[in-house]
Amino acid sequence: MIQIRQLTKTYGAKRALDGFDLSLTTGVTGLLGPNGAGKTTLLRCLATTLAPDAGTVNAFGLDPADRAQRTALRRRLGYLPQNPGAYPHFTAFDLVDYVAILKELTDREHRHAEVRRVLAEVNLTQQARTKVRKLSGGMRQRLALAQALLGEPDLLILDEPTVGLDPEQRMIFRALISRLGESRTVVLSTHQTEDVAALCERVVVMRAGRAVFDGTPGGLAAVADGRVWLSQAAPATSTLFWRTADGRYRTLGERPAAAEATAPGVEDGYLTLLGEAA
Numbered sequence: 001m002i003q004i005r006q007l008t009k010t011y012g013a014k015r016a017l018d019g020f021d022l023s024l025t026t027g028v029t030g031l032l033g034p035n036g037a038g039k040t041t042l043l044r045c046l047a048t049t050l051a052p053d054a055g056t057v058n059a060f061g062l063d064p065a066d067r068a069q070r071t072a073l074r075r076r077l078g079y080l081p082q083n084p085g086a087y088p089h090f091t092a093f094d095l096v097d098y099v100a101i102l103k104e105l106t107d108r109e110h111r112h113a114e115v116r117r118v119l120a121e122v123n124l125t126q127q128a129r130t131k132v133r134k135l136s137g138g139m140r141q142r143l144a145l146a147q148a149l150l151g152e153p154d155l156l157i158l159d160e161p162t163v164g165l166d167p168e169q170r171m172i173f174r175a176l177i178s179r180l181g182e183s184r185t186v187v188l189s190t191h192q193t194e195d196v197a198a199l200c201e202r203v204v205v206m207r208a209g210r211a212v213f214d215g216t217p218g219g220l221a222a223v224a225d226g227r228v229w230l231s232q233a234a235p236a237t238s239t240l241f242w243r244t245a246d247g248r249y250r251t252l253g254e255r256p257a258a259a260e261a262t263a264p265g266v267e268d269g270y271l272t273l274l275g276e277a278a
């Protein structure tokens with residue numbers, strides 16, 4: 001169980017987190033929000049790489065503000081940062097092995113077995129001896145996930161894990177994250193509403209350092225109930241529409257003339273919530 005209470009973080013005049021509250025249990029929770037909403041700041045506080053100005057994090061009964069408890073918590077979490085720095089001249093194996101050493105896996109035989117296990121989890125066994133600089137972007141992202149899986153953490157913190165992946169890689173990632181969420185707490189940030197719809201049982205929408213929605217993807221889609229329309233002619237009153245494959249126009253916002261309602265998706269709900277719909 002993870003409890004975040006009244007978390008506040010300010011950079012200069014910018015308040016990145018503004019009294020943020022969140023409780024997390026087992027399963028996959030997605031964080032959505034526009035650029036600068038505070039997602040990365042929140043995840044860094046949770047990953048203990050950034051200290052908040054005020055408020056508390058309590059994860060598995062451990063308080064990261066206390067040095068000894070912070071170390072204990074770090075042993076129980078895996079973190080995929082937004083821009084994982086990869087050492088280009090390391091092999092995939094050596095890179096994960098290096099992180100495993102930092103994670104205090106001191107017994108060489110046990111550590112190497114663990115490195116092989118996490119590389120297999122992300123389907124990179126064949127690339128273990130390949131230099132990082134020769135891996136594709138998707139493979140590097142999987143490698144970054146592999147290091148986060150070392151030691152079977154109870155809490156996985158993934159900052160935009162599917163960014164830059166092609167559709168096949170994204171599906172592989174989704175399957176993996178979904179499986180991990182069966183037995184542990186996974187929190188991920190993303191700009192991909194499709195990932196949230198497909199993967200997350202819970203979605204939190206952030207804006208200006210606060211949560212403005214906390215519920216299911218279906219609940220977020222329902223925010224746009226009665227706001228999504230299909231019409232034969234291009235709507236005259238809206239700018240937020242496009243022509244669909246069947247030649248009709250799909251609009252989010254006010255009802256265009258002679259339009260019929262259609263079911264909203266997570267993206268429609270998200271845009272409506274943030275007031276970006278026409």
Ligand SMILES: Nc1ncnc2c1ncn2[C@@H]1O[C@H](COP(=O)(O)OP(=O)(O)OP(=O)(O)O)[C@@H](O)[C@H]1O
Pocket residue numbers: 011012014015016033034035036037038039040041042
């Ligand atoms: N180290 C820093 N110094 C100054 N300002 C920062 C720093 N890190 C973040 N900020 C600011 O804090 C706010 C929240 O940033 P954060 O990276 O947490 O948002 P985000 O929701 O993750 O955004 P994105 O979707 O673009 O990754 C932004 O206005 C950002 O410019």
